Amino acid sequence: MKLGAFLSCQDIERYLGEDESRVHALRGVSLEVEPGSVHAVVGPSGCGKSTLLYILGLLDHPDGGSVMLEAEAVSHLPDDELARRRNEFIGFIFQFHFLMEDFTAQENVMIPMRRLGRLPETAMRDRAAGLLEAVGLSDKLQRASRHLSGGEQQRVAIARALANDPRVVLADEPTGNLDTKNSHRAFELLKNIVQQNQMALLLVTHNPAIAEACDWIHEMMDGRIIASHARRSG
Amino acid sequence: MTPPLYIALRFLMHRKRALLLSLSGVVCGVGFFICMQAQTQGFAKYFIDSTLGSNGALVVRSRFEPRQLDSIVPTKTSNTNVAHRQYFExxxxxxxxxxxxxxxxxxxxxxxxxxxxxxxxxxxxxxxxxxxxxxxxxxxxxxxxxxxxxxxxxxxxxxxxxxxxxxxxxxxxxxxxxxxxxxxxxxxxxxxxxxxxxxxxxxxxxxxxxxxxxxxxxxxxxxxxxxxxSLIIYKLRDPDRAPALAQHFENLFQHDAASWQEREANTLHLFLTLRLSAAITVSLVILLAGFGIFNVLTMTVLSKMKEIAILRSMGYRRRDISAIFLWQGGMIAAVGSLIGCIAGALLSWGVSKIPIHLRGLLSTDYFVVAWDWRHYVWAILLAMISVFIASYVPARRAAQLPPVATLRGSSV
Known part of the structure; x- marks a missing residue:
């Protein structure tokens, strides 16, 4: 393992389902995510991409192997501690936006900050406004999330994933529900912010264009990473 | 304001119909409980005050002398001499x-x-x-x-x-x-x-x-x-201590002494039975309100599964999720109890103005109500317990929801 990896996993095994429907979803997967790097995980549906993402995001427990966050094994930690680390170090973006419907764009971005509890109310509002401005939604701070378009919702989700200034952003097909234009725009936005802030980004995607724009591409097949390529120069 | 409380407030405010339904259940339960207790205790208190005001809290009556009677057939389980009293008018x-x-x-x-x-x-x-x-x-x-x-x-x-x-x-x-x-x-x-x-x-x-x-x-x-x-009647500073004093007077004066509690035992039991019966009946309303809240919160949990999953992914702990739903129940109980207490007081006041020509055990021209803070405390306590139980199950269920299952299910 290289020194300086924010997030890594080693020999991850994961079974899903029970009895006859039990599936060996991950078979000895190892991966490292370094600061400032952008990783794409690609592969056919059901190959274990999302499962890997949830395990790396400390939302799911591996049946074997270990997950390291800043060189510390974390898979065995109690649920509360995992929740704290998710809140502090990891930002999530999902395909279907998953905004809180009853909240405005600004309030959605403030939700992770409230849990972290480091900023007073006004500072949280200012920071949320700044993040929404960075994703081009400064005029829609008070707009209820259900009244935003799909592209706008995804940009709010990006701002929210960055709310606590995480070390790593994990995105599960973040552009899968957007048209080509919005898809490209959202990815570029995310990539720029991540690289500017020396964060790391790992995204699961089916979009070859987006995968090609990442620093690393990890190809998965039947629960294994069968190949990892660095982006072709030029 | 804690994050769970903040989120709970928003969840509540965005489900106004469900909120009103839950609130009205608690308000009715608490209000009816208070009004019923005010009435039943009102009549009981009216009777007690009237009987104390007329016959005193304690009465000393006929003199007695202990009498030792020899048992004709001694039994194994009793003493050979059985103590009796002989009364003199x-x-x-x-x-x-x-x-x-x-x-x-x-x-x-x-x-x-x-x-x-x-x-x-x-x-x-x-x-x-x-x-x-x-x-x-x-x-x-x-x-x-x-x-x-x-x-x-x-x-x-x-x-x-x-x-x-x-x-x-x-x-x-x-x-x-x-x-x-x-x-x-x-x-x-x-x-x-x-x-x-x-x-x-x-x-x-x-x-x-x-x-x-x-x-x-x-x-x-x-x-x-x-x-x-024929008798001496007593006014006492603390009528509740009349039984003990009656016992003491009997020993001291060798005269029969009866407290008002002993004297009016039958009527007091009747009032107590009525109060308990009314309390049980109205408690059912509060329990029904709790059942309503259980349904509303369970539906909320089901409709908020995606939100729960996203909160968990953002670092909210199981107990935070649980607290969000317990807070919702708590707020419904608190606001419902407050409004219910006001409604109960207004109802009691209204009932006290209803004319009634009662000429039986009691004589009164209006409904009699008792104003007792304990009715309000009991009503609030019952509402709180009922709502807590009603909220606990959905809250626990929400906390146990595996976020990955929801996220995976939604991404298919």
Whole structure:
């Protein structure tokens, strides 16, 4: 393992389902995510991409192997501690936006900050406004999330994933529900912010264009990473 | 404001119909509980106050002597001598008993009464009455007779030995007005005339329909009693401690003593049964409100599964998720209880204004309600417990939801 990896996993095994429907979803997967790097995980549906993402995001427990966050094994930690680390170090973006419907764009971005509890109310509002401005939604701070378009919702989700200034952003097909234009725009936005802030980004995607724009591409097949390529120069 | 409380508030505010439904359940439950308790305890308290005001908190009656009886056939399980009491009617040393008992800190005052049953006649009307021969000064200190005067003058009664105070319902039976003459039939067979100086209304049917107050000395002459008092009634600082004092007086004076709790046990049990019955009935309303909240919160959990999953992915702990739903229940219970208490108080006030012509065990022209803070505390406590149980199950379910299952399910 290289020194300086924010997030890594080693020999991850994961079974899903029970009895006859039990599936060996991950078979000895190892991966490292370094600061400032952008990783794409690609592969056919059901190959274990999302499962890997949830395990790396400390939302799911591996049946074997270990997950390291800043060189510390974390898979065995109690649920509360995992929740704290998710809140502090990891930002999530999902395909279907998953905004809180009853909240405005600004309030959605403030939700992770409230849990972290480091900023007073006004500072949280200012920071949320700044993040929404960075994703081009400064005029829609008070707009209820259900009244935003799909592209706008995804940009709010990006701002929210960055709310606590995480070390790593994990995105599960973040552009899968957007048209080509919005898809490209959202990815570029995310990539720029991540690289500017020396964060790391790992995204699961089916979009070859987006995968090609990442620093690393990890190809998965039947629960294994069968190949990892660095982006072709030029 | 904690993050779970903040989120709970937003969830609640965005489900106004469900919120109103849940709130109305708690408001109705708490309000009805308070109103029912106010009524049932109101009538019970009215009865107790009336009976204490007329008959005192404690009564010392006939003298007794312990009697040892030899058992004819001794049994294995009992002693050979069985203790019994032999009672002697009346109190011969009433002044001495009153002098000693006034030294007890719980005794405010006491008054001797010579009691006897007579026949009364007024015009063509006859009735059996209970004559209470009293010392006006002492009796007014000990009872609420002064406040029970519904017509006439106590002054006239005090100053005219041949005057009486007649119970209000008895006066109706005998067609008596203040200033009229009533004849009381002495045990010797001759009638003696008395002027009605005043009428008394205690509110207790059995008292108002039978009682006549006369002067103690006149009563002694009329009833031909060899003793100066049949009973001594007591006004106590703490009527709740009457049973203990009665027991002590029995041992001390060797006279039968009865507390108001013992004297009115049957009626008090009836009121207690009514209160419990009403409490159980209305508690069901609160339980139903809890069931409604259970349904609303369960539906909320089901409709918020995606939000719960995203909160978990953002670092919210299981207990935060649980707290979000417990807070919702807590807020419904708190606001519902507050409004319910106000509604209960208004309902009780409204009920107290309803006219009712009650002439039975109690005599009253309006519904009687008791204003007791404990009714409100009990109602709130019941609502809180009910809502907590109703919220706990959905809250626990929400906390146990595996976020990955929701996220994976939504990404298909």
């Amino acid at each position: 009346g109190i011969t040393n009433a002044n001495e008993i009153m002098r000693v008992s006034r030294k007890f800190s719980n005794v405010v005052s006491c008054s001797p009464v010579l009691r006897g049953t007579l026949s009364a006649r007024s015009g063509f009307e006859n009735a059996t009455v209970e004559l209470y021969g009293i010392d006006p000064a002492l009796h007014l200190q000990t009872t609420d007779l002064a406040h029970q005067i519904a017509g006439g003058s106590l002054y006239d009664f005090r100053n005219k030995p041949d005057s009486v105070i007649v119970g209000s319902r008895l006066a109706q039976t005998l067609n008596l007005e203040v200033g009229d003459t009533v004849q009381l039939l002495a045990p010797g067979g001759q009638y003696r005339r008395f002027t009605v100086a005043a009428m008394a209304k205690s509110g207790v049917g059995t008292i108002d329909s039978t009682r006549v107050y006369g002067h103690l000395r006149v009563a002694q002459t009329l009833l031909h009693k060899p003793y100066p008092a």
